[in-house]
Amino acid sequence: MMDWTNSIIQGVLLGGYYSLIACGLAFMFQVMGVINLAHGTLAVLAGFAIWTVSDHLGVSPFVALIGVLPAMAAVGWILQRGILERSARGGQLVPLLATFGLAVVIENLLFEGFGADTRSLAPYLDTLAYDSWEIGDIYIGQLSVLIFFVAVALLGGLSLFLSHTHLGRAIRATAEDPDTVGLIGINARKINAAATCIAMLTVAVAGMFLGMRATFTPYSGPAQLVFAFEAAVIGGSGSLWGTLVGGIVLGVAQSIGAHINPQGFLIAGHVVFLVILVARVSVVMPVFGSLARRLRGRTS
Amino acid sequence: MTAPSAVRVERWTPGSRIATAIGVVLIVFLAVGPVFFNANVIDKLTLLFIYVILAAMWNALAGYGGLISVGQQAFFGLGAYSAVRLANLGLNPFLSLFVGAILVGAVSLPISTFMLRLKTSEFAIGMWVIAELAHLLVNLDGLINGETGTSFIELNQYDADVRHTLIYWSALAAMVGLLAIVFLLLRSRVGVSIQAIRDNEDAAASIGVKVFITKRIVFVLAAAGAAAAGALWVASAITFQPQTYFSVQWTAYMIFMVLVGGIGTFEGAIVGAVIFFLIEAWFGAAGVWYLVGLGATALLFSLFLPRGIWGSLEDRFGVRLLPVGYRVKSTATANPPDA
Numbered sequence: 001m002m003d004w005t006n007s008i009i010q011g012v013l014l015g016g017y018y019s020l021i022a023c024g025l026a027f028m029f030q031v032m033g034v035i036n037l038a039h040g041t042l043a044v045l046a047g048f049a050i051w052t053v054s055d056h057l058g059v060s061p062f063v064a065l066i067g068v069l070p071a072m073a074a075v076g077w078i079l080q081r082g083i084l085e086r087s088a089r090g091g092q093l094v095p096l097l098a099t100f101g102l103a104v105v106i107e108n109l110l111f112e113g114f115g116a117d118t119r120s121l122a123p124y125l126d127t128l129a130y131d132s133w134e135i136g137d138i139y140i141g142q143l144s145v146l147i148f149f150v151a152v153a154l155l156g157g158l159s160l161f162l163s164h165t166h167l168g169r170a171i172r173a174t175a176e177d178p179d180t181v182g183l184i185g186i187n188a189r190k191i192n193a194a195a196t197c198i199a200m201l202t203v204a205v206a207g208m209f210l211g212m213r214a215t216f217t218p219y220s221g222p223a224q225l226v227f228a229f230e231a232a233v234i235g236g237s238g239s240l241w242g243t244l245v246g247g248i249v250l251g252v253a254q255s256i257g258a259h260i261n262p263q264g265f266l267i268a269g270h271v272v273f274l275v276i277l278v279a280r281v282s283v284v285m286p287v288f289g290s291l292a293r294r295l296r297g298r299t300s
Numbered sequence: 301m302t303a304p305s306a307v308r309v310e311r312w313t314p315g316s317r318i319a320t321a322i323g324v325v326l327i328v329f330l331a332v333g334p335v336f337f338n339a340n341v342i343d344k345l346t347l348l349f350i351y352v353i354l355a356a357m358w359n360a361l362a363g364y365g366g367l368i369s370v371g372q373q374a375f376f377g378l379g380a381y382s383a384v385r386l387a388n389l390g391l392n393p394f395l396s397l398f399v400g401a402i403l404v405g406a407v408s409l410p411i412s413t414f415m416l417r418l419k420t421s422e423f424a425i426g427m428w429v430i431a432e433l434a435h436l437l438v439n440l441d442g443l444i445n446g447e448t449g450t451s452f453i454e455l456n457q458y459d460a461d462v463r464h465t466l467i468y469w470s471a472l473a474a475m476v477g478l479l480a481i482v483f484l485l486l487r488s489r490v491g492v493s494i495q496a497i498r499d500n501e502d503a504a505a506s507i508g509v510k511v512f513i514t515k516r517i518v519f520v521l522a523a524a525g526a527a528a529a530g531a532l533w534v535a536s537a538i539t540f541q542p543q544t545y546f547s548v549q550w551t552a553y554m555i556f557m558v559l560v561g562g563i564g565t566f567e568g569a570i571v572g573a574v575i576f577f578l579i580e581a582w583f584g585a586a587g588v589w590y591l592v593g594l595g596a597t598a599l600l601f602s603l604f605l606p607r608g609i610w611g612s613l614e615d616r617f618g619v620r621l622l623p624v625g626y627r628v629k630s631t632a633t634a635n636p637p638d639a
Contacts, residue, residue: 035421037370083603090606092420096368097555097602104552104595112588222548226432229425263440270433274414277426281417 003259006138011255012248013141015231016148017213019247021206021224022231023155024199026243029232031175031195034084034095038103039228041221042079042200045106046072046207047121048114048218054124061121065208069201076200080193103221110218121211129212147209151244154202159240171195230273236280249276327476334465342468346536348577349471350529351557353478355569355576357525358554360482363564364491365518366498368420370551371427372526374434377546378404379527380534381438387454388443397470397531405524412519416512428548435546449541452534467535474528479570481521486566490514498564526550556594559601562608571610 025039036042046068053064083102087094122129125143132139162168170191173181178188210216210224227250235246250269257268334342354376361367382400387393411430418426439446455463485491493514496504505511534540553576561572583590605612 029421035425037425083599086603090602093362093366093368094602094606096370096421096424097559098599100370100552100555101595101597101599101602105592105599108588108591108595112592222428225425226428230429233422233426263436267433267436270429270436273429274433277418278414281414 004256007255007259008252009138009140010144011252013144013148013251014255015244015248015251016144016151017206017209017247018227018231018250019235019244020147020151020154020202020209021228022235022243022247023151023158023240024202024206025225025228026232026236026240027158027202028196028199031171032084032088032192033092034088034099035229036079036084036199037096037099037225038079038106038221039099039203040223040225041103041106042072042075043203043207043210043224044216044218044221045075045110046204047211047216048110048119050204050208051119051121051211054121059124061124061208061212065204068208069204072200072204073197076197077193079200080196081189084196085189085192103225107218107221114218116217118215118217119211120215121208122213125212143212147213150205150209151247154205155240155244158198158202162240167191167194227269230269234273234276327472330472331469334468339461339464342464343536344581346464346468346471346532348573349468349475350532350536351553351573351577352475352570353471353525353529353532354550354554355557355561355573356475356479356482357522357529358551359558359561359563359566359569360485360518360525361522363558363569364486364494364498365515365522366420366501367416367515367519368424369427369522370424370548370555371429371431372522372554373546373548373550374427374431375404375408375523375526376530376533376550377431377438377542378407378434379530380540380545381441381444381530381542382527383531383534384450384452384540385441385443387452393452393454393457393535394466394470397528397535398474400531401474401524401528404527405520408520408523409516411523412516416515416519431546431548435542438542438546444540444542447541447543449539449544452538452540455535455538464536467532470535471532474532478521478525478528483566485517485521490517494518552594552598556598558608559598559606560608562610562612562614563606565608565610565614568608568610572608575609 021040021043025036028039029035049068049071050061050064053059053067054061057064079102083098084095087098128143128146131142133142133145134140162172170181170186171194173184173186174188174191174195178192181188181191206224210220231246231250232243233246234249235242235244249272253272254265254269257264257266257271260268330345333345337345358369358372361369361372379401382403383393383396386396386400386403391399415423415426415430438444444450458466486494493504493509493511496507496509497511497514501511530545534545557572557576558569559572560575561570562568579594580590583593586593601608607615
């Protein structure tokens with residue numbers, strides 16, 4: 001029984017990481033209607049950037065993140081202006097193809113620069129990498145708890161930002177109708193670029209935690225993209241908080257799967273995702289759409 | 301003015317008659333090729349045939365069906381696995397290549413019931429999850445030894461030269477067969493439906509196009525075709541390592557070939573496969589920079605030349621080698637209505 005409780009607790013905490021990686025993907029989909037297939041690879045790019053700063057300057061990854069955040073925001077701006085905006089004109093298929101090509105370019109450039117070695121940010125964390133609280137027979141990693149609370153704080157902050165700031169409201173208006181907002185003096189191009197920058201900030205944070213809680217290589221991106229997508233789809237029926245629910249469901253499924261069978265970790269996650277997907281399409285509900293509608297403040 | 305006589309709808313043009321004739325001659329030439337080709341040429345051409353299959357199948361799915369999938373490696377890997385599995389169970393290894401592909405096509409049928417209900421981008425990446433899951437499930441089969449993989453040892457009963465020639469013929473037959481199916485499909489009622497759906501799904505549905513069943517036909521065809529390619533690949537490579545076969549790089553190759561050749565054009569997929577084959581032969585040794593180049597080319601084509609090489613030629617010069625469409629010719633200029 002203790003084992004199961006432990007699996008569930010670890011799964012919930014893991015869900016914090018998944019919701020972090022998922023929220024940027026879901027956010028960009030809601031605002032611009034594109035799924036960025038380079039999402040996971042960009043998180044890995046941020047992870048390498050933070051690793052490089054930490055390694056060369058001997059600073060904590062948290063300090064390195066402060067330097068990497070504006071760089072990732074710049075990446076977001078270039079991504080929007082250089083690729084997404086242009087490709088969105090070609091319909092729904094082109095952004096997928098373009099961002100897929102981008103992911104291939106980035107991951108192979110990372111491979112060229114950093115080689116195939118696995119990297120981790122854990123060595124730069126002192127004892128935080130392995131410190132834990134012991135409650136009964138259960139060990140709770142302090143890092144996992146930190147990631148979970150950062151995820152909650154980030155999602156909360158993003159929700160407040162969208163509902164209470166001028167830029168946040170402009171983003172929601174643009175998501176609703178990019179053509180009409182022009183009439184009330186909102187520049188949709190600028191707003192989309194800002195939204196992509198914000199998404200890339202969350203990607204930078206997710207990339208940092210990816211490196212802290214595990215190892216990564218230049219080719220770790222696609223797996224992160226798949227997790228992000230699964231969490232976003234599973235949690236798709238709520239607000240931005242839906243990604244937290246989705247992340248937790250995915251994390252718990254994986255954790256319990258691993259408990260049943262050593263190979264069960266990934267299988268259980270994918271199976272739960274597909275079961276929820278099948279359930280949702282069989283009642284003919286849009287998978288991502290309801291999340292987008294809620295964000296836009298519609299009821300039907 | 302007699303409106304009906306002002307336009308003429310034609311399928312076959314003199315150009316397309318010649319091109320089709322050349323195609324048939326080429327196929328016959330390739331079929332008797334092993335008599336005078338050396339072993340190296342046979343292996344290289346086998347590779348090219350597999351690339352053409354991959355490109356044509358992804359093009360059918362994305363270019364005609366409007367279904368962008370980044371998970372076609374699911375079917376490529378399952379095709380290879382089925383071939384190895386069936387041969388291990390005692391089926392003739394060459395027969396198992398084809399039976400395996402058909403079985404994978406059958407497996408894709410239930411998958412299509414829920415995947416095809418997804419929206420464009422959800423479908424794209426949802427297919428990737430399917431591929432990941434297929435990979436993990438194949439690893440559970442004891443025959444495969446997890447990521448270590450296994451070998452297609454049943455093929456060793458054939459002498460190397462005979463084996464390579466048989467694989468060559470199998471690949472040629474699969475390529476010609478699948479291209480013929482795509483060709484006939486495009487000329488049929490289904491082909492018109494497919495393209496109507498690609499251009500506007502809601503509008504197509506409103507005029508009575510059966511959207512779901514039409515997409516399903518394309519999906520299953522693309523799955524079986526990718527599976528045939530995977531089976532042929534494992535037959536020539538002999539070793540089966542799940543990680544290699546279920547890698548997303550296969551889909552990356554398909555996307556590259558179709559984007560460069562010309563998405564949504566029958567000839568473009570073939571052109572793209574030939575270009576990819578040549579690029580790989582020349583630059584494949586460059587390793588990582590070769591892959592960077594492939595990704596960058598795909599990115600640039602999608603942004604600046606979304607119709608690809610063949611599509612752009614078709615737009616500019618109106619060339620169409622194979623009669624898969626209709627063309628409407630105005631006869632008004634030739635015969636003025638008042639005459």
